[in-house]
Amino acid sequence: MKPMKRSILIYGLALGLILMLLKAIEYRYLVRGFSIDVYMGIMAIGFTALGIWIARQMRNNENHSLGTVMPDPESIEALGLSERELDVLKLIAKGCSNQEIADQLYISIHTVKTHSSNLYSKLDVKRRTQAVTRAKELGLVH
Amino acid sequence: MKPMKRSILIYGLALGLILMLLKAIEYRYLVRGFSIDVYMGIMAIGFTALGIWIARQMRNNENHSLGTVMPDPESIEALGLSERELDVLKLIAKGCSNQEIADQLYISIHTVKTHSSNLYSKLDVKRRTQAVTRAKELGLVH
DNA sequence: TGGGGATTGGTACTAAAGTATGAGTGATTT
């Protein structure tokens, strides 16, 4: 899904570019009456706008791929989060360190690391801060 | 400080644009031997890249105008948070690593660490995850 | 009776975060 979207985007952009170029070349023969400086200016503005648009598209793609991953209540089931992992996640969201979590759950810090590491895999994140924002997106924690 | 930077940026952009246009017009008479289509293509790519760059600049500035929706000016004043520290805080709240923050703000990771460290002191926390929850309590970020 | 998942704990390592300290620059203020 994601690579497809990206491909479509890229092809769309390439096509747009080519079309614009062709049109430009075409117009070159139609606007002979006007100053080529004016034409250059229009082209510059146009392609600058195109660049801005491309950048925005790229950003939107990032946001969608990261943010639109179902905030439904069955996220826990879908993600396969275990009870203990959820415990750890909640304490992480509170800002606890691994040692503090270990103390509060009466387990060793190693176990906390195991849970958190599995947690990150399931949430598809790399750091605990990302896990927090993600968990809030999914409504796992408040 | 900030409006000055923005002014410089805008002026820089305007200057760059004008210079590029002038150069373009200049080259127009120097590259008569070459195909104007090639020249058009180079111009298109150049200005598209310029547009992308501008969009990135705008996004960095939007971090203030859009991200500062309700940052409780009183809290900021009371805590003595500087503008740059707030930038770092927002990106931390997004789950970014120090390196990612450095890349987005165009500063070194050392500077990010300096800002974040000062930040933690002012927020009276010890870790970035705590900083996030604290910042949300204070309404600094959402 | 064996498999599988969940929980727990461990070692060993790499990566990231955080602290302490110093220092240079530019802008503002006094």
Next chain:
DNA sequence: AAATCACTCATACTTTAGTACCAATCCCCA
């Protein structure tokens, strides 16, 4: 002109986080 502040960058260091393995226990279920 001097003091001050925000921002920047750096080194050197300690601490915490995270990964990659492994393994024991328990419980449920086929």
